Amino acid sequence: MTDTDLTHPQQAHQSHEAVAQLREIALGAMSAAAVRAALRLGVAEELGDTPATVEELAQTVSAEPRALRRLLRALASHGIFAEQPDGRFAHTDASRLLRADAPRSLRYISLWSTEPWTWQAWPRLDEAVRSGKSVFPDLHGKQFFDYLHEDAPESAEMFDRAMSQSSVQSAKDVTAALDLTGVDTVADIGGGQGIVLASLLERHPALRGALLDLPGVIATADPRLREGGALADRARLVPGDCRVDIPIRADLYLIKNILEWDDESTARTLRNVVSAASPGARVVIIENLVDETVSMKFTTAMDLLLLLNVGGRKHTKESLLTLIDQAGLRRGEIRVVNPSLHMFECTLPG
Numbered sequence: 001m002t003d004t005d006l007t008h009p010q011q012a013h014q015s016h017e018a019v020a021q022l023r024e025i026a027l028g029a030m031s032a033a034a035v036r037a038a039l040r041l042g043v044a045e046e047l048g049d050t051p052a053t054v055e056e057l058a059q060t061v062s063a064e065p066r067a068l069r070r071l072l073r074a075l076a077s078h079g080i081f082a083e084q085p086d087g088r089f090a091h092t093d094a095s096r097l098l099r100a101d102a103p104r105s106l107r108y109i110s111l112w113s114t115e116p117w118t119w120q121a122w123p124r125l126d127e128a129v130r131s132g133k134s135v136f137p138d139l140h141g142k143q144f145f146d147y148l149h150e151d152a153p154e155s156a157e158m159f160d161r162a163m164s165q166s167s168v169q170s171a172k173d174v175t176a177a178l179d180l181t182g183v184d185t186v187a188d189i190g191g192g193q194g195i196v197l198a199s200l201l202e203r204h205p206a207l208r209g210a211l212l213d214l215p216g217v218i219a220t221a222d223p224r225l226r227e228g229g230a231l232a233d234r235a236r237l238v239p240g241d242c243r244v245d246i247p248i249r250a251d252l253y254l255i256k257n258i259l260e261w262d263d264e265s266t267a268r269t270l271r272n273v274v275s276a277a278s279p280g281a282r283v284v285i286i287e288n289l290v291d292e293t294v295s296m297k298f299t300t301a302m303d304l305l306l307l308l309n310v311g312g313r314k315h316t317k318e319s320l321l322t323l324i325d326q327a328g329l330r331r332g333e334i335r336v337v338n339p340s341l342h343m344f345e346c347t348l349p350g
């Protein structure tokens with residue numbers, strides 16, 4: 001008698017499901033690669049509202065038809081594009097998100113998540129888990145952002161576009177959630193290309209603002225904030241490193257999705273905010289929280305990617321509050337900005 005003979009039908013079914021699940025996960029790199037290939041080929045952009053044959057698509061995206069069919073079939077098994085009974089392919093809600101013109105487009109975020117550096121870093125996850133540190137110094141002899149800006153300018157550009165794309169929706173939510181009563185000046189620290197700051201300045205015509213980020217990012221700031229832009233006379237662009245110095249005096253410091261690197265960098269950044277700000281200034285920290293996430297698979301994946309690239313992490317409510325306390329900031333209210341973002345109101349003690 002074999003082990004299988006002893007297995008209850010219910011257990012056998014569960015074990016088939018477990019085998020299928022683990023096989024799919026172990027081959028998960030294919031899914032990411034297939035999304036990237038579809039993006040680089042431009043399939044989602046070329047496929048309109050009318051379903052198309054593989055041959056038609058292959059011609060427009062310059063691909064070999066049989067190989068393209070295999071790519072589309074693999075993606076369709078995940079609900080990205082759908083094969084119709086007549087063999088033509090149509091868009092699905094998920095495949096439309098790969099288009100740059102989709103209302104909640106994930107085009108640049110999908111490209112960023114599958115950039116060449118990610119394929120070098122993921123195989124070293126076991127090393128990162130052993131050491132608890134980024135693999136970048138070992139892989140490239142430098143820190144992640146230095147590598148991006150010095151050695152991989154296309155990836156740096158993709159990163160900035162991805163951050164700006166994800167900021168477009170969250171900027172509306174942050175602008176709606178943030179009470180700026182009595183605030184004359186706001187500083188967005190690590191504010192990327194300034195989508196959130198521009199949105200705040202547009203909503204509050206008397207507000208003035210400063211945007212601090214790395215020099216390469218500031219150079220490509222939102223045109224509304226740059227010289228000649230509609231908001232330029234109320235915006236100051238500050239290229240710099242917030243771990244070294246924050247040379248900005250403001251009533252409110254906004255720190256959104258940057259306290260995700262190693263704790264020492266977070267501590268230094270918060271200390272620099274504390275040194276720059278006057279007593280009573282507000283410090284508003286906005287983050288996705290692992291313990292309040294709407295998608296554990298997405299947040300835990302980002303958490304591990306942050307471990308690999310910057311030795312960082314996604315926080316829990318408690319871990320962030322600990323860092324806030326250590327910086328000497330006074331905790332205030334914690335509010336929901338949208339289903340995936342929480343806002344921690346803090347003040348500099350008087």
Ligand SMILES: C[S@@+](CC[C@H](N)C(=O)[O-])C[C@H]1O[C@@H](n2cnc3c(N)ncnc32)[C@H](O)[C@@H]1O
Nearest residue numbers: 167190191192213214240241242243256257258
């Ligand atoms: C995840 S993005 C968040 C951008 C923006 N706050 C938002 O929520 O859309 C992190 C930002 O931190 C910036 N950054 C990384 N290291 C930095 C440093 N040492 N000083 C200033 N900015 C930095 C990056 O360039 C990037 O724009």
